[in-house]
Amino acid sequence: xxxxxxxxxxxxxxxxxxxxxxxxxxxxxxxxxxxxxxxxxxxxxxxxxxxxxxxxxxxxxxxxxxxxxxxxxxxxxxxxxxxxxxxxxxxxxxxxxxxxxxxxxxxxxxxxxxxxxxxxxxxxxxxxxxxxxxxxxxxxxxxxxxxxx
Amino acid sequence: xxxxxxxxxxxxxxxxxxxxxxxxxxxxxxxxxxxxxxxxxxxxxxxxxxxxxxxxxxxxxxxxxxxxxxxxxxxxxxxxxxxxxxxxxxxxxxxxxxxxxxxxxxxxxxxxxxxxxxxxxxxxxxxxxxxxxxxxxxxxxxxxxxxxxxxxxxxxxxxxxxxxxxxxxxxxxxxxxxxxxxxxxxxxxxxxxxxxxxxxxxxxxxxxxxxxxxxxxxxxxxxxxxxxxxxxxxxxxxxxxxxxxxxxxxxxxxxxxxxxxxxxxxxxxxxxxxxxxxxxxxxxxxxxxxxxxxxxxxxxxxxxxxxxxxxxxxxxxxxxxxxxxxxxxxxxxxxxxxxxxxx
Amino acid sequence: xxxxxxxxxxxxxxxxxxxxxxxxxxxxxxxxxxxxxxxxxxxxxxxxxxxxxxxxxxxxxxxxxxxxxxxxxxxxxxxxxxxxxxxxxxxxxxxxxxxxxxxxxxxxxxxxxxxxxxxxxxxxxxxxxxxxxxxxxxxxxxxxxxxxxxxxxxxxxxxxxxxxxxxxxxxxxxxxxxxxxxxxxxxxxxxxxxxxxxxxxxxxxxxxxxxxxxxxxxxxxxxxxxxxxxxxxxxxxxxxxxxxxxxxxxxxxxxxxxxxxxxxxxxxxxxxxxxxxxxx
Numbered sequence: 160x161x162x163x164x165x166x167x168x169x170x171x172x173x174x175x176x177x178x179x180x181x182x183x184x185x186x187x188x189x190x191x192x193x194x195x196x197x198x199x200x201x202x203x204x205x206x207x208x209x210x211x212x213x214x215x216x217x218x219x220x221x222x223x224x225x226x227x228x229x230x231x232x233x234x235x236x237x238x239x240x241x242x243x244x245x246x247x248x249x250x251x252x253x254x255x256x257x258x259x260x261x262x263x264x265x266x267x268x269x270x271x272x273x274x275x276x277x278x279x280x281x282x283x284x285x286x287x288x289x290x291x292x293x294x295x296x297x298x299x300x301x302x303x304x305x306x307x308x
Numbered sequence: 309x310x311x312x313x314x315x316x317x318x319x320x321x322x323x324x325x326x327x328x329x330x331x332x333x334x335x336x337x338x339x340x341x342x343x344x345x346x347x348x349x350x351x352x353x354x355x356x357x358x359x360x361x362x363x364x365x366x367x368x369x370x371x372x373x374x375x376x377x378x379x380x381x382x383x384x385x386x387x388x389x390x391x392x393x394x395x396x397x398x399x400x401x402x403x404x405x406x407x408x409x410x411x412x413x414x415x416x417x418x419x420x421x422x423x424x425x426x427x428x429x430x431x432x433x434x435x436x437x438x439x440x441x442x443x444x445x446x447x448x449x450x451x452x453x454x455x456x457x458x459x460x461x462x463x464x465x466x467x468x469x470x471x472x473x474x475x476x477x478x479x480x481x482x483x484x485x486x487x488x489x490x491x492x493x494x495x496x497x498x499x500x501x502x503x504x505x506x507x508x509x510x511x512x513x514x515x516x517x518x519x520x521x522x523x524x525x526x527x528x529x530x531x532x533x534x535x536x537x538x539x540x541x542x543x544x545x546x547x548x549x550x551x552x553x554x555x556x557x558x559x560x561x562x563x564x565x566x567x568x569x570x571x572x573x574x575x576x577x578x579x580x581x582x583x584x585x586x587x588x589x590x591x592x593x594x595x596x597x598x599x600x601x602x603x604x605x606x607x608x609x610x611x612x613x614x615x616x617x618x619x620x621x622x623x624x625x626x627x628x629x630x631x632x633x634x635x636x637x638x639x640x641x642x643x644x645x646x647x648x649x650x651x
Numbered sequence: 652x653x654x655x656x657x658x659x660x661x662x663x664x665x666x667x668x669x670x671x672x673x674x675x676x677x678x679x680x681x682x683x684x685x686x687x688x689x690x691x692x693x694x695x696x697x698x699x700x701x702x703x704x705x706x707x708x709x710x711x712x713x714x715x716x717x718x719x720x721x722x723x724x725x726x727x728x729x730x731x732x733x734x735x736x737x738x739x740x741x742x743x744x745x746x747x748x749x750x751x752x753x754x755x756x757x758x759x760x761x762x763x764x765x766x767x768x769x770x771x772x773x774x775x776x777x778x779x780x781x782x783x784x785x786x787x788x789x790x791x792x793x794x795x796x797x798x799x800x801x802x803x804x805x806x807x808x809x810x811x812x813x814x815x816x817x818x819x820x821x822x823x824x825x826x827x828x829x830x831x832x833x834x835x836x837x838x839x840x841x842x843x844x845x846x847x848x849x850x851x852x853x854x855x856x857x858x859x860x861x862x863x864x865x866x867x868x869x870x871x872x873x874x875x876x877x878x879x880x881x882x883x884x885x886x887x888x889x890x891x892x893x894x895x896x897x898x899x900x901x902x903x904x905x906x907x908x909x910x911x912x913x914x915x916x917x918x919x920x921x922x923x924x925x926x927x928x929x930x931x
Contacts (some may be wrong), residue, residue, distance in 0.1 A: 161579050162529060162561060169522035171480045176515045178484060183508060186491035189437040190499055192912055194817035194887035196856050197892070198864040199901060242698040246774050246781040247736045249725060267728045270736065272779025272899070274862045282729050291498060297725045297736065298709060298774065298781065320661040328675065333677070336686050343690030350696040352831045363689050367682065383656070384670035390658030413830070414841035417744025429840040438886060442840055454769045497835035500692045507687060549655075591655040596755075603657040 191275040204278040207234045212290060214308040222306060224281070224290060233281040235292075239271045246298035248272070250279070256307045262295050325391045329398050336364050354413055361406035362494075362543025366486065368399035370510045373483060377514075377521035383589070386600055393459040397478075400449075402455040407449050410442070441493035444485045451482040461582075469584050487511060529558045540627060540634040546651045548630070549573070554597070559637040563588065564624055566609050566635060567597055572648035574608040575624035575635050582619070610645040699777030699828035708793050709738065709783065710769040712800055717869050717902045718851040719748045721770055721783065724804065729754045729765045733803060737898050739773070739867070743786040744764055744839070747849020747877075751787045761795060765805070769794035775828030780865055782827050811894035812900065817914065818856035819885045820868065822846045826853060837904065839885035846884060854890055854903060865893070867902045876905055887914040 162281035207225035211233070214222040223236040237250065269279040271294075294303040323599045340360045344351050372395050379385040413431070415422035426446060432438035455476055458464075495503060535542035542555045542564065554567040556578050562576035565588030573625065576597065578588045585601030592598070596605035596614060606613055611621040620643035625636040628651040640646065654664035663671070713722035718739050725734040740748035754762055771793050772783040785791045822845035825833035832838050834855065846852045854866040868890070870876040889912045892903035905911060 160462055161584050162558075162563065164477075164584060165522070165525045165529070167477065168518065169526065170523060172478070172515060172518035175480065175484060176519065179511045179515065180486060180508075182484065182488050183504065183511065185436060186488065186495065187504055189492075191437055191914070193857065194819060194889075195859055196817040198856055198858045198862055199811065200864050207804055218754050242777070243779040244698050244700060244776075246738075246776045247723075247725075248779065249734065252729075269728060270725070270734060270899075273864060274860075276776070280730065286842055290601050298707065298723070318855065320660060321663060332679070332682060336682050339686035340690045342688050344693060347691050348693065348696045350698050350831070353697070355696070355831050359689075359693070359863050363686075367685060384667055385674070386656045387658070387663050387667050387671045388674075390656075401768060414838070415844060417746075418844040419746065420844075425840065425844050429843040432882065437836075438839075440840070441836070470770055492836075494837045497832060497837050498692075498694055500694075506688065553653075573740075592688065593655070597656055598655070600656065601658075603659045 167264060194288075198273075198275065200273065201275045201277045204221050206236055206278060207232060210236075212288065212308060214290075215308055217305075220306075221291070222290075222308070235268060235279045235281050237271060237277040237279070239277060242274060243272065245296040245301075245303055247295050248303060249294050249295050251293045251295055253293060255289075256291045256305070260302050262302075265293060268292075310315045318535065321387070322391055325387075326394055326437060329395055333364060333368075335365065335403070336360075340364070348506050349560050353617065354409065358406055358409050358413065359494075360559065361402050361409070362490075365399050365403035365406060366401065366490065366510075368395060369483060370514065372396055372399060373479070373514050374517055377517035380525070381517070383600065390602060396452075397440060397456045398461055400452040403449055403452055404525065407445065410445075414442070436492070437496065439492045441496075444492070445489040448482040448485040448489065451478045451485075455479060465585065469581065481579040483514075527600070528556070529561075529563075531557060531558060533557070537634070538639060540625075540636045542634050545631050546573075546628055546633055546635050549633070552592040554588045554590065556586065558633065559633065564592075564615070564635055564637060565597070566626060566633060567592060569595075569608050569648075572650055573633060574648045575627045576606065576608070576611045577622040577624075577639060577642075580604050580619075581613075581621060587621070609645065609648060610643055612643045662786060680867070689920040694832070696828075696831045697777055697833065699775065699826070699831065699833070701775040701812045701828040702773050705773065706771050706789065707774050707783075708769050708771045710794065711735075711738075712804055713752075713763040713766055713768045713770070714806065715752075715764045717867055717873060717897055717900075719752050721768065721804070722804070722898065723891075735898060737900060738774075738781045738783050739823060739900075740770070741782055741784050741850045742848075743784060745787070745822075745824075745845040745848040745850065748785050749849055751785050751791060752870070754787065755792050757790070759795070761797065763792075763795070765800055767794075767796040767798065769793060775824065777827045778863060778865075780827055782823055784824065806898050807896075811896055813892070814894045814903070815889055815891045816854070816856055816866075816894075816903075817887065817889050818854045818866075819887060820846075820852050820880050820890075820911075821855055822850045822884075823853045823865075823867075824850045826855065835885055842884045843881055846880060849875075849877060852877060852880050852884070854888075865903070866890075867897075867900050868892075868905055869902060869906045871904050871910070873904060880911065883913055888912060889914055 207227045209226050211224040211226050220242045221238040224235040225236050249270050250268040251262045252268050253265045271277050290308055292306040297301055337360050340357055344356050375388045379389040385542050411422050415425035418425055425441055430440040486541040532543045541559050549555045549568040551568050554565040556563055556565050564575050565578040566575045569592045580587050580599040582604040584600055585599040587597055587599055589600045590598045597608050598605050611623045613619040622639035622642050623644050623646045627634045628649045654666050656667045688922050700790050709723050711721040713721050720737050720739040722737045742748045742751055742910055770791055772785040775782050821834050822842045824845055841846050852868045856864045891906045891910050895902050
């Protein structure tokens, strides 16, 4: 290399020795903190006091059948821990696990969306204390999951 | 050399070099894509393509920028320097894939031209966190493009080494643009400190290597020669120079290479006409001074490249008194025959 | 005698070749480690899905407001309440659906608003929200019924009051399935281009647990706010708005004055408690 070029190289890298750390550090400090706020959905509902029966699929959902202290009302508590990966996710209740994909004779309980805790009133608890739920995608008409407990 | 041009003068070494670049790039891409797909089964092809090519190009850029100072610090790195432009063109190609896909993904199929969108979507040029980082990448890519298309010796010859070198030194501002493109872009979202650490280690390594190599050269340039006589300067002892080799001295701000060849000493300007490589670090091969960078050759007695080549460098008078070598730093016109000094 | 390297020779001298070989053997694991780290430490990709190339026909009621959408009726639940899912519509590429819908209305000389329709499009969905892309090159309107719909099928609205809420503005198309990531700085330009092209802007609000809510943004009068959100896309913002539950979407009617403010990086935080925010 010729001398001016050598000098230019050294000058440029002396400048970069300052500019690069300054650039990297200031850009690092400029990273915004993610905004956090309270969510409005699912709407807050008071949970009934007694858990009658529970089902848990780790990382996916926790399902509790709740009843009031005097057993006059029952409620489905659905803690959705997993992102819904279908166009829709509706909860249907069946009287028995008939192993079919058919939901025409099943009762529609409600719909879950984003992760969170959902409460749906139930008409009456199962007579034999057995619960059969189906998560169904109404858009693609397919069963996503069956839960029996 | 300058007699005629081939697209690429392939030889075994060059082919090997390119195969190694290719295989290393493939290894990187396979590992990056494989790990991403394994850790993130929900990945999309587009994002993995954009990210794998961007990170590969950045890695290649670090390798490219380290070769110069490494070769100055240790000559054994010279094989990496010889075909460095192949690495450069590879890096540009990979970066081009990243940029094209990025521009398509983020700016195409909209209500304005993608290139207009690139500059007009985010116009927050006054903010650091919100800075339109894609513009930085775009300008760096333009520099890489100009470098890639002028990487052939045809352009070096037609633009002249000075203009060519200046153009190719634009890689340094481009490097800064790229670092900021990354820091103000993806790092604002992918906030894992390990990414910044890797980038910091890469940048620091380059800074340290360049500063070490640069300051060493300054020391060489500032060497003082005490004894002067009739315009001659005493530079070293006769035995300090090996046969068929040279020693380089900076006298009156000019570097002069003194060669020992067939029991004679010859002095020529140290700067190779090709890419300004250091002739003083070269060797006499087949009776010619051979530049260590790209093998350009000159006859020691007149500084001319052997026909049909046309490069010429300045020559100088040398004399030997006792066991000492004396050089006159006044240059003769390029290609002037000098008889050399017997010892 | 030291060996001398010349690039145009077929073989490098032995000491040079060995040295370079050692260097390459050193650099190879470094490259692999870097590839593994960069690959493994990326943020989790979203679970969104874009059914590219697989059109679906959905039947429901089309509404122009708050954004073009189709309300699909699922039936009634055990208490007789109507169950539904509303699917906002977007256009092809970075365009909203308004143009396509108005073209259909002009061409067929009909009004789609509040009418039962079957629309063909491509679904995209994430985290319980579904969007449908309609493309003018397809037959979007598969079925149309000009009959007036029952009043019980009209949108159920509920005023949730005035809110000041923090989150990030994204474009609904990319966020809910087309792009990963469809949020944050790297995606900012794309989100702006999509929003300026007419795709409904959505405020993503995340709580401490990482659970998210999604709110459609319109201006105080219910008109499109796309142009004026441009400087605030893909960065943390505070939105001051009147919130109205519109069936299964919450719509934020953004205040006229300083309705959206960027939460500056210099905002001073104490744990869990913002004590000062700087306006742009």
